[in-house]
Amino acid sequence: MDDIAIAAVEAALAAGAGYADARVMEIRTESMTARNGVIESLDREDRAGVGVRALVGSSWGFFAVPDVGSTAARRAGEQAAAVARASRMVAGPDLRLAPQAASTGHWDSDCREDPLSVGLAEKGDLLEAVTRTMLEHGADLGEASHRVWDTRKWFASSEGTRVDQHIVECGASMSATAVGEAETQRRSYPGIRGQYGTRGWELIRELDLPGNAARIAEEARALLSADACPSLDATDLILGSEQMALQIHESVGHATELDRILGWEAAFAGTSWLELPKLGSLRFGSELMNITADATLPGALGSFGFDDEGTPAHPVDIVRDGIWVGTLSGRDSAAIAGIPSSGGAVRAEGFDRIPMVRMTNVGLQPGTDSLASMIAATEDGILMDTNRSWSIDDKRLNFQFGCEVGWEIKGGKRGRLLKNPTYTAISPRFWGSMDMLGGRDEWVFWGTPNCGKGQPQQIGHTGHPAVPARFRGIRVGVTG
Amino acid sequence: MTDMTTTGRASADASARGLELAEHVLDLVQARAADAETEVTVRQGTEALTRFANGFIHQNVASEINHVVLRVAIDGRNAATSLDGPADDAALTRAIDGVLEAVRVRPPDPDWPGLAPRAAAPDVEHWDEATAAADPDGRAARVRGFVDAADGLETAGYCSTTAVHLAFANSAGQRLTGRGTAANLDGIARTPTADGSARKASVALADLEGREVGGRAARKARDASDPTDLEPGRYEVVLEPDCVANILTFLLVHGFNGKAVEEGRSFARLGEAQFDASVILRDDVTDPGTIGIPFDAEGTPKWPVDLVRGGVTTGLLQTRRTARAAGTTSTGHAVEGGGAWGALGANFVLSAGDRSAEDLIGGVERGVLVTDFWYTRILDPRTQVVTGLTRNGVWLIEDGRIVRPITNLRFTQSFVDALGPGSVRGIGSDPAIILGGWDSIFLVPSLHLGSWNFTGGAKG
Numbered sequence A: 001m002d003d004i005a006i007a008a009v010e011a012a013l014a015a016g017a018g019y020a021d022a023r024v025m026e027i028r029t030e031s032m033t034a035r036n037g038v039i040e041s042l043d044r045e046d047r048a049g050v051g052v053r054a055l056v057g058s059s060w061g062f063f064a065v066p067d068v069g070s071t072a073a074r075r076a077g078e079q080a081a082a083v084a085r086a087s088r089m090v091a092g093p094d095l096r097l098a099p100q101a102a103s104t105g106h107w108d109s110d111c112r113e114d115p116l117s118v119g120l121a122e123k124g125d126l127l128e129a130v131t132r133t134m135l136e137h138g139a140d141l142g143e144a145s146h147r148v149w150d151t152r153k154w155f156a157s158s159e160g161t162r163v164d165q166h167i168v169e170c171g172a173s174m175s176a177t178a179v180g181e182a183e184t185q186r187r188s189y190p191g192i193r194g195q196y197g198t199r200g201w202e203l204i205r206e207l208d209l210p211g212n213a214a215r216i217a218e219e220a221r222a223l224l225s226a227d228a229c230p231s232l233d234a235t236d237l238i239l240g241s242e243q244m245a246l247q248i249h250e251s252v253g254h255a256t257e258l259d260r261i262l263g264w265e266a267a268f269a270g271t272s273w274l275e276l277p278k279l280g281s282l283r284f285g286s287e288l289m290n291i292t293a294d295a296t297l298p299g300a301l302g303s304f305g306f307d308d309e310g311t312p313a314h315p316v317d318i319v320r321d322g323i324w325v326g327t328l329s330g331r332d333s334a335a336i337a338g339i340p341s342s343g344g345a346v347r348a349e350g351f352d353r354i355p356m357v358r359m360t361n362v363g364l365q366p367g368t369d370s371l372a373s374m375i376a377a378t379e380d381g382i383l384m385d386t387n388r389s390w391s392i393d394d395k396r397l398n399f400q401f402g403c404e405v406g407w408e409i410k411g412g413k414r415g416r417l418l419k420n421p422t423y424t425a426i427s428p429r430f431w432g433s434m435d436m437l438g439g440r441d442e443w444v445f446w447g448t449p450n451c452g453k454g455q456p457q458q459i460g461h462t463g464h465p466a467v468p469a470r471f472r473g474i475r476v477g478v479t480g
Numbered sequence B: 001m002t003d004m005t006t007t008g009r010a011s012a013d014a015s016a017r018g019l020e021l022a023e024h025v026l027d028l029v030q031a032r033a034a035d036a037e038t039e040v041t042v043r044q045g046t047e048a049l050t051r052f053a054n055g056f057i058h059q060n061v062a063s064e065i066n067h068v069v070l071r072v073a074i075d076g077r078n079a080a081t082s083l084d085g086p087a088d089d090a091a092l093t094r095a096i097d098g099v100l101e102a103v104r105v106r107p108p109d110p111d112w113p114g115l116a117p118r119a120a121a122p123d124v125e126h127w128d129e130a131t132a133a134a135d136p137d138g139r140a141a142r143v144r145g146f147v148d149a150a151d152g153l154e155t156a157g158y159c160s161t162t163a164v165h166l167a168f169a170n171s172a173g174q175r176l177t178g179r180g181t182a183a184n185l186d187g188i189a190r191t192p193t194a195d196g197s198a199r200k201a202s203v204a205l206a207d208l209e210g211r212e213v214g215g216r217a218a219r220k221a222r223d224a225s226d227p228t229d230l231e232p233g234r235y236e237v238v239l240e241p242d243c244v245a246n247i248l249t250f251l252l253v254h255g256f257n258g259k260a261v262e263e264g265r266s267f268a269r270l271g272e273a274q275f276d277a278s279v280i281l282r283d284d285v286t287d288p289g290t291i292g293i294p295f296d297a298e299g300t301p302k303w304p305v306d307l308v309r310g311g312v313t314t315g316l317l318q319t320r321r322t323a324r325a326a327g328t329t330s331t332g333h334a335v336e337g338g339g340a341w342g343a344l345g346a347n348f349v350l351s352a353g354d355r356s357a358e359d360l361i362g363g364v365e366r367g368v369l370v371t372d373f374w375y376t377r378i379l380d381p382r383t384q385v386v387t388g389l390t391r392n393g394v395w396l397i398e399d400g401r402i403v404r405p406i407t408n409l410r411f412t413q414s415f416v417d418a419l420g421p422g423s424v425r426g427i428g429s430d431p432a433i434i435l436g437g438w439d440s441i442f443l444v445p446s447l448h449l450g451s452w453n454f455t456g457g458a459k460g
Helices: A002-014 A070-090 A120-136 A202-207 A210-224 A241-256 A331-337 A371-376 A427-432 B004-032 B089-105 B136-149 B210-223 B241-256 B258-262 B320-326 B357-362
Strands: A019-035 A038-056 A059-065 A104-108 A141-157 A162-179 A184-189 A195-197 A232-239 A291-294 A315-320 A362-364 A380-392 A398-410 A413-419 A422-426 A434-437 A444-453 A458-466 A469-476 B037-053 B056-074 B077-084 B154-170 B175-190 B195-202 B233-239 B281-283 B305-309 B347-350 B366-380 B385-398 B401-405 B409-414 B424-427 B432-435 B441-444 B447-457
Touching: A002 A019, A002 A038, A002 A070, A002 A141, A002 A162, A019 A070, A019 A120, A038 A070, A038 A120, A038 B089, A059 A070, A070 B037, A070 B056, A070 B136, A120 A141, A120 A162, A120 A210, A120 B089, A162 A202, A162 A210, A162 A444, A184 A210, A184 A380, A184 A398, A195 A202, A195 A444, A210 A398, A210 A413, A232 A241, A232 A371, A232 A398, A241 A291, A241 A315, A241 A362, A241 A380, A241 A398, A241 A427, A241 A444, A241 A458, A371 A413, A380 B366, A380 B385, A398 A427, A398 B385, A398 B409, A398 B447, A422 A427, A427 A434, B004 B037, B004 B056, B004 B089, B004 B154, B004 B175, B037 B136, B056 B089, B056 B136, B077 B089, B136 B154, B136 B175, B136 B210, B154 B210, B175 B210, B195 B210, B195 B366, B195 B385, B195 B432, B210 B385, B233 B241, B233 B357, B241 B258, B241 B347, B241 B366, B241 B432, B241 B441, B258 B320, B357 B401, B366 B447
Parallel strands: A038 B077, A059 B056, A104 A162, A232 A380, A362 A458, B233 B366, B347 B441
Antiparallel strands: A019 A038, A019 A141, A038 A059, A141 A162, A162 A184, A162 A195, A232 A469, A291 A315, A291 A362, A380 A398, A398 A413, A398 A422, A422 A469, A434 A469, A444 A458, B037 B056, B037 B154, B056 B077, B154 B175, B175 B195, B233 B447, B281 B305, B281 B347, B366 B385, B385 B401, B385 B409, B409 B447, B424 B447, B432 B441
16 A cells, blocks of 8 residues: 555645655444443444645645545545645745654554454443343443454655554443432443553453443442532542543643644634743642653553654653653644654544644553552542543633542541542642652553544544542532 | 536536445345345535634645445344445445344344335425535635734634535335535634634535634624633523534433433423423424435434424434334434434524524623633533533623623533523524534524523633
């Protein structure tokens, strides 16, 4: 397929582009959902095509065709240049892409058991069984699903980069819902979005869905009769690692996307409270806070060999000892921001979407405490886990997040179950209050398979290494 | 200049070619599995979006669509597959063999509702030839107008056009074709202290005037500048159409959706006065003011459905599967891949009132005027408690007059309560098309509501 990508690039150059790149992609997906003991849907997709970016002057154009023939590829290249020429009607400042040495190579994600080769009967049996178990243990609604993506892509640029990759991703989720008189309660496993990685079916086996189905059903039922999370202006808050992954994703990951900081997402996803002149000096959180964006982590959902501009994967420090030191960037955003090189964080959902800045594996480096030690060290507080709702402002500053489950902490012990726990805060104050952090043995590479961004909207796959953490003086229990 | 006659003929040919392809796929399946129940949807067309920020076009994309969806059932065992890419016989055969293999290893689905029977769809077509033929220059020209009208303010947004031909065929004899265009110009203007938004969507790109939309956004931004804080609490609100569409999205997904009702997650109770008596809500793709195609992913026609009349909940939306569970018939609201979500794909029309924007504001004793909502997320589907923030222009109203812009506020509010009996104090005469998620379109006016629970300022 290299030759198809190269044909597209050459056509764009011939049509007047100063720079061009092309991705040929073949994507196979599979998803199965079960509800209350019955397989509800089994859907597969095969997608193939070419997407071409062309730069004419300082203006970009992108065109995609659902075809992998050379004629179609050349047409896509020509059209990409034509679209770029139209962009010049409202042209921006001069643009020179951040330098990137031409790369060649191939990369495969880790995959021990091909998820598309595992029998559908086995998959169906697993999902049906866990949903039946949930019903037997108190759930009114038991749901489970798995999803698989098998992506091959070939990238070529007019600067000589020629790389190809084979990335296998999969994961699963399940949830139990209990319906009460005037409310519903839900427990999910492993998290609200499940758990996903750049791994094979072995990931789903390791999750042990059957071993957790009864527990979450019983917890969902118990939540219906639990006390509501109290409304407190300030208390100590302990978050489990699944909720921490959401916390990192929303309030650190998106806030440090360079395209947002530059205003490119202002009308939709929003901007950022971070200002480039403060890069390297602004205090984002406490000294315990160390965040990296690392696309090289084996098995994490945001891992790859090369981003969709051909930049090799590499780790980038985002927050070091609580100070904001890095961004998620690509070649054009880095150049405009005056950052010497791309952060290698540009990806596209498919061949028909333009590559844009996306999180890789944006995660928290572990500390030295543990969830148990945090509880023991807390006189009066609340433990929350498993994300249920998430809302954050367009500058990624003010957030209100809700969890599926909470527990009161009194005198260093976990106490009564609490339902509808929520907390709200301002990002730097929140992160600044973090005083305990779980250790490496509680470090989980959570995967988020549904990060929406861009127009047309693209769904991105991101990873978030996370550990439990404690925060001081947080407002909890906001109700409607 | 496009030759309209030629374009129109090409467009009609495209619909016919889509149906031919769908029928060809049916034949290929039939040759391999004579007892199969099969449905095929072919979606073809183009989509393009010209995006701008900081006053210039920074992303400009276009793509061709060639999408084939195939669902097969044998003795209630069913599976689906879709194909984006070359739809030649080799690719189709691979897809068909794969889906037949999946069907054969699956257990029978006791809830399989069967295929849609033969039925005509409403004779409505939201289509504009010029929009179908739109080129990037046409979109860029509207962006140019938007940016120029902002008169030096920073701007961001997009102009999009789509043209889709849809063909459906199933082995029960159902055959439908439809086509639709849509154009949208949506953006913000920005001062150092505030953003203001404006948008317009239509079936025709020609209806979008860049300078008009950009001028509105710029006025909003300037009027919203130098905002000051407002103490959180309960206030009356005047919500502009984008906010109203946001509310209806939650009422759709978690309320009128037949699956949510079946699972006990919905607030909706047929025959009960759950809304203010002034609320008249229907799903109606035939309304001349909206856009869309009048059949769904299962080939069921979309005839108008009364959802709320005089405040009383009168209807629900159904797919074939949710309808079977409820003992009723599908309303034509299945979306591709949406089986786990239920009945979506709405064309909600909230009946407009007779109040101008000034009248709505004039009726407020002390309240808040909101342009847009942002990042709304449901806390409990049954009670419809949702949290979110205001965005792109917020003002305090006192004694019927706007007195000052205010900083953004967070709210935590039950959406169904907000529209409950006695809660709607005025309905605007300004219906606008808002393009929503889940393949949904909203034709909605502004609303004056009696109470809204603002639970915090955006600064904490």
